[in-house]
Amino acid sequence: MHFEHLVQINDPLNPLLQALTVEQVWHALLWRAEKPQDFQEDITDVVIHERGEDFLVRSFRLGKLHVRDHIEWEHGRSIEFRTQPNDEHSGGNLTITIETPDETQLFVRFTYNTPLPETVAPGSDDASDAYFASYVKSAYHAADVDTVRRIRELAATGLLSH
Template identity: 40%
Template sequence: MKFEHLVQINDPALPGVDWLTRQQLWLGLVARAWKPTRFVLGLEDAQITESRQQGNVTTLYRVLDYGPFKIEDTIELHEEDRTETQIAANEFCGDSTLTISIEEPKQGELWLRFHYQVSDAPNTGDVPGASSKEVEEVRKQAYRAADIDTVRMIRELAMAMPQQTPEPRKDH
């Protein structure tokens, strides 16, 4: 299954909503990578087993603990541009990728593009009483809801951070 959708971050039609900067949005995506338990419902623990830095790309190797099962993934953080998560197939899920990209079609108008590519787990059967199309639609709705929650959490984190303003220059 391939699925893609956009979530608007800064909307000029909603002047009452605080706008985020690209850096605030990026720091939220970085927080999601390093501390996913704050963002992912049902995730009990996450361990970073290794991290590497090459140029402007940080790669994290993680083990995500959902209680009854664990998933290993790799996430690449492409500085202030996108994150790419690769999940290795196991008995609970097939290979999958999630790319979250920051888009800015106009100065300051930020969007997040969520792009999913998901293979079914090799040992899963059909859901009784549901067509594959229905299961796929439920999955897409769950992804949308989780992604909107991610944006909500990024906003909360951004509003909790002290605003960085340059110190006034003092000439002697």
């Protein structure tokens, strides 16, 4: 399944929306990689297994689900989470890219690629795969909007100012 969407960070037409810098958003995305429990309260037992200049390997628990990710980034531009498959889930990739079409606009693009089927297989009358894909896309979108909400909260407290 492929799913991609944009979340607008800065909107020059909305003066009530606090403008954030690319650096603030970037710092928050790295924070999310290193401390995912600060972005989703159900995450526990976070362990950083390996760290380099442009990557880290981590694991955590999400309820009963065990997740292990290899995360790589291009500083200030994008971060990719490659979740390893295991007996509990099929794995997948999430790439988050910072986009600045001009000096007043800032977006974050979330791109998911998973082994989940996107549509009903040809010749099948079972619509459960398509329904499940639709549900997962909706859950991803809600989680991403929540990520941006959390980034705004962190920025408002001054924790992203470096």
